[in-house]
Amino acid sequence: MSNRPIMSRLRRANPVPRPRDGDAADLFARITALPADPRLEGPRRRRPLRRRRAVVLAFATLLLAALLASTAVAVSHWIGGDVVEAPVTRHEYLDAQKQLTLPPGVEWPDPLEIGLSSEPDNSVTSRGAGGSMAVLISMNAWECYWAEALRTGEGAAARRAQAKLNALLTNNVLEAPAGAHENWTPTPLPTVPFAVFAHDGGLDFVRGTYDQAAAGDPRGVAQSCRANAPR
Amino acid sequence: MTDTLDSHTDEERFRAVFSHLGAVAAYARRRGNRDADAVAAEVMTIAWRRLADVPLDDPRPWLYATARNLVLADARRSSFVTTTETGEPVGAIQAPEVLELDPVLGVALRSLSPLDREALLLVAWEDLTPTQAARSLGINPTAFRVRLLRARRRLRAKLAGAANDDRFDPNAHFEMEAS
Numbered sequence: 290m291s292n293r294p295i296m297s298r299l300r301r302a303n304p305v306p307r308p309r310d311g312d313a314a315d316l317f318a319r320i321t322a323l324p325a326d327p328r329l330e331g332p333r334r335r336r337p338l339r340r341r342r343a344v345v346l347a348f349a350t351l352l353l354a355a356l357l358a359s360t361a362v363a364v365s366h367w368i369g370g371d372v373v374e375a376p377v378t379r380h381e382y383l384d385a386q387k388q389l390t391l392p393p394g395v396e397w398p399d400p401l402e403i404g405l406s407s408e409p410d411n412s413v414t415s416r417g418a419g420g421s422m423a424v425l426i427s428m429n430a431w432e433c434y435w436a437e438a439l440r441t442g443e444g445a446a447a448r449r450a451q452a453k454l455n456a457l458l459t460n461n462v463l464e465a466p467a468g469a470h471e472n473w474t475p476t477p478l479p480t481v482p483f484a485v486f487a488h489d490g491g492l493d494f495v496r497g498t499y500d501q502a503a504a505g506d507p508r509g510v511a512q513s514c515r516a517n518a519p520r
Numbered sequence: 521m522t523d524t525l526d527s528h529t530d531e532e533r534f535r536a537v538f539s540h541l542g543a544v545a546a547y548a549r550r551r552g553n554r555d556a557d558a559v560a561a562e563v564m565t566i567a568w569r570r571l572a573d574v575p576l577d578d579p580r581p582w583l584y585a586t587a588r589n590l591v592l593a594d595a596r597r598s599s600f601v602t603t604t605e606t607g608e609p610v611g612a613i614q615a616p617e618v619l620e621l622d623p624v625l626g627v628a629l630r631s632l633s634p635l636d637r638e639a640l641l642l643v644a645w646e647d648l649t650p651t652q653a654a655r656s657l658g659i660n661p662t663a664f665r666v667r668l669l670r671a672r673r674r675l676r677a678k679l680a681g682a683a684n685d686d687r688f689d690p691n692a693h694f695e696m697e698a699s
Contacts, residue, residue, distance in 0.1 A: 295672050295675055295676050295679070296640075296643070296644055296672070298622070298625060299625070299629075299640060299641070299644035299645070299675075300644045300645070302622050302625050302626075303550070303644070303645045304549070304550055305546040305549050305550050305645075307546075308542030308543045308545065308546040309542050309545065309546070313538070313541050316541070316561055316564070317534075317535070317538055320534075320538075320561075320564055320565050320568045321530075321531050321534060321568065323565065323568060323569070324569075325530045325568065325569075325571065326530070326568070326569055326570055326571040326572045326573075328572040329530055329533075329571055329572050466658035467573060467582055467585055467586075467658070468585060468586065468589055468658075469658070488573060489572075489573060490572040490573055
């Protein structure tokens with residue numbers, strides 16, 4: 290028996306073969322009378338302030354998740370026990386530096402500057418958080434480099450920054466599934482450093498910012514550069 | 521004035537999503553939810569509140585994923601409800617119109633794991649492509665195709681063995697499982 294008859298038989302067994310097309314105008318009216326999604330950007334809502342807030346929010350959320358989710362021992366219950374102590378996170382951060390790049394003249398922040406002690410300090414962090422910090426730091430550094438390159442008209446530098454950021458988005462950035470828990474981590478864990486964006490449009494916004502920069506407008510990446518500097 | 525214009529734009533976007541109301545209600549009904557219309561209405565309310573998250577070019581996987589979560593939440597709530605005086609469970613999740621199913625097929629479907637069953641039904645009943653179904657389940661399309669292939673094989677094997685197997689219980693219920 291091939292697969293086709295199986296699927297045909299299943300299709301024929303559909304208990305509700307056709308959706309009902311009732312008059313739902315009343316429901317539509319009631320729903321749209323509720324406040325709309327505040328993140329939507331209609332044609333006349335595109336204000337710089339909103340953009341800044343969105344960029345800051347997206348990165349701040351990630352940094353907070355990476356840096357501050359650590360203090361409560363209860364964290365272990367959120368993420369199914371896959372937590373590590375500060376020295377491991379520090380090691381992840383340092384290890385990630387071997388796989389990521391920074392623009393010329395930029396140095397990685399000292400682990401202590403970003404709260405990564407080499408000694409156990411009664412805190413725990415989800416596995417991968419050290420790599421996540423490194424990814425975000427690298428992204429921020431390349432954004433600053435891109436913004437400056439666009440400002441000074443250095444085409445080669447701008448293209449290099451664009452390529453680096455696109456590579457980071459492709460290889461080191463993940464988006465959590467819709468409706469996923471806020472501490473969602475991929476399974477199995479990637480073998481490269483990774484940062485997880487919530488499925489809330491934040492990653493799309495970052496991509497939009499990069500598209501804007503690729504078109505020659507540095508405002509988005511410049512705002513992100515200022516707002517998300519690690520120190 | 522600006523807010524009014526924005527509101528109209530949002531409504532136009534939402535109208536495309538809302539056009540799937542019947543499909544979402546059908547999904548909930550097929551998964552055995554007694555109040556499928558209420559589930560569909562709640563899905564649409566969530567979609568309106570989170571419209572920025574809904575892929576407007578292809579909202580069905582997102583809508584079905586949200587509906588699945590609501591149906592599961594409803595089932596979980598129901599499982600905590602005590603029984604009535606007659607001993608019948610109150611609000612327990614029902615099989616999706618099992619009486620209308622070919623009994624042999626119904627039993628074979630019930631014997632699959634919930635995720636295998638959902639993979640098959642998203643394609644067969646919800647008419648999603650494997651890529652859309654994968655998106656709805658939050659797994660990658662390649663993994664979904666493998667799962668679908670295995671689910672078809674398992675279903676075929678169950679059907680092949682059904683005629684000689686007296687252990688099949690046609691009264692068994694469908695159960696849903698988080699993906």
